[in-house]
Amino acid sequence: MTAVEEENKQEAGGWLRRHAIDIRPLKHPAYRRIFVGNAVSFFGVQFTAVAVPVQVYAITKSALWVGVSSFVGLVPLIVFSIWGGAIADAYDRRKVLVVSSTLMWLTTLGLLAQAVLHLDNAWLMLALIAAQSAAFGINSPVRQAIIPALVSGEEVAAANTLGFTVSNVAAIGGPVGAGVVIAAFDFSAAYAVDAVLFTVVLWAALRLPALPPTGSSNRAGVRDVRDGLRFLAGHRLILLTFAIDIAAMVLAMPKALFPVVADQHFGASSLGWLYSSIAIGAVLAGVSSGWIGRVRRQGIALVLAVVGWGLAVAAAGAVPWLWACVAFMAVAGAADMISGVYRQTVLLSAPDAMRGRLQGVFFAVVAGGPRLGDLRAGSVADVTSASFSWVSGGIAAAVVAVILGLTFPVLLRYTDTTH
Incomplete structure (x- = not known):
């Protein structure tokens, strides 16, 4: 190998280290094990995530x-997310993970049973x-x-990014697989895939070591939940990151419209692509x-990412071609991932003793916003049209x-102090 070739190889390696995802956490x-369990179960969960709204429709x-x-x-998601965060700060986290995972698995078996029996209720x-x-x-x-x-x-940050990325990989393959399975068989087959694959994360949770809370006297009671909310109320920047995410999801999440658009415009085979597009x-x-971590003015980047999300969603709802719709929703998904990284960075600045409770509120926002968005999108579509609901929501977000960025300058002024 010549000196020039060696130099080019080193430059290529340096470029990959600067831009590629960090996989160091996988050495533990x-x-x-929990990463593999989550990856497999996330794939299966997507089958249920697609089957439920399609069956309801x-x-x-x-x-x-x-x-x-x-x-x-x-309501149960918000209540139990906030309470679940307090539980995570108070009890052995391995036991809580095993019990809550088992309950999720049992509800999937319930969905499977009602589909097998053709209850249509x-x-x-x-x-x-x-x-x-x-x-x-x-x-x-x-x-x-x-x-x-x-x-x-x-x-820790690399592990969070790995988890977020693999969940989105599953959100690509899962809906495509669900669309194929539902079209070839029925809804029960989709629920069965989820039930079988979810056993992997149960195995991974059982293999975890004991994870008792350290330095905590919490009992996951009302007082502990209140302490977490009081801490949150005193941190305007964290509250603003929650607010901008809620606005993005409530106003511009179009997933409730996918079954309608597939039925009226693109055909049943488009369902998998529509549900995979964001991921x-x-x-x-x-x-x-x-490169994301090297951005210093992260507040501005966060606002721009949410603006990009809204405009890309609006464009996706306006185009008449499936490939263009999927492409614009992919742009929206990239923008949402970037904003998610910066929101999580702000959250990680909180003390360790509050991590579980703040993660609970964070998850309530992240998961609850899209559900409100589904209700908004479906109700507006019923009185106008799916296209109007889709496009107007993206523009509004x-x-x-x-408006949030201009009204609250503390959000735009946020910078990464590690630079």
Whole structure:
């Protein structure tokens, strides 16, 4: 190898280290097992995520019912996310993860049973969705809170990015697979895939070491929840990151419209692509995320990312071609991933003793916003049209993001102090 070739090789290696995703956390066996378990289960969960709204629409033929099916899980999701964060700060996190994962698995078996028996009862589905949301609300903050115990301190951010990226990889393949399975068989096959694959994360959770809380006298009671909310109320920057995410999701999340658009415009085979589109962009942004951490004016970057999300969503709803719709939604997904990284960076500036409770609130916002967005999108579509609901929501999200940035300069002034 010549000197020039060696230099070019070193330059290429340096470029990859600066821009490619950091995989160092995978060297830790406990983290690696939970990473694999999450990756497999995330793939299976997507089958249920697609099957539920499509089955509800098949039963009711109403976009509003699709929105309601997403909204009905909002209250238990918010309540149990916040409480789940307090539990994560008070009890052995391995036990809490095992119990909450088992409850999620049982609700999936319930969805499977109603599909196998062809009950076609939308109210029963709403009850199962609410129960699954409650279990999910406890599970997610705990799953995030255990990460620092499985990797070194300097690898926590990389572990979070790995988890976020693999979940979006699953969100690409899962919906495509779900669309194929539902078209070839029926809804029960999709629920069965989820139930089988979810056993992997149960195995991974059981293999974790004991993870008792350190230096905490919390009992996951009302006082502990109140302490977490009081801490949050005193931090305007964190509250603003929550507010801008809620605006983006409530106003511009179009997922409730996917079954309608597929039925009326693109055909049943488009469902998988529509449900995968956001994740496609998020994965592309994730695997090339090395540059994101080098941005110093992260407040401005966060606002611009949310504006980009809204405008890309609006463009996706305006185009008449499936490939263009998917492409614009992928751009939106990339923007959402970037904003998510910066919002998580702000959250990580909080003390460790509050991590579980703040992660609980964070998850309530991240998961609850899209459910409210589904209700908004479905209700507006029922009185106007799917296209109007889709496009107007994206434009509104971009406008609100600009207003928040201009009204609260502390958000635009936020900088990464490590630079």
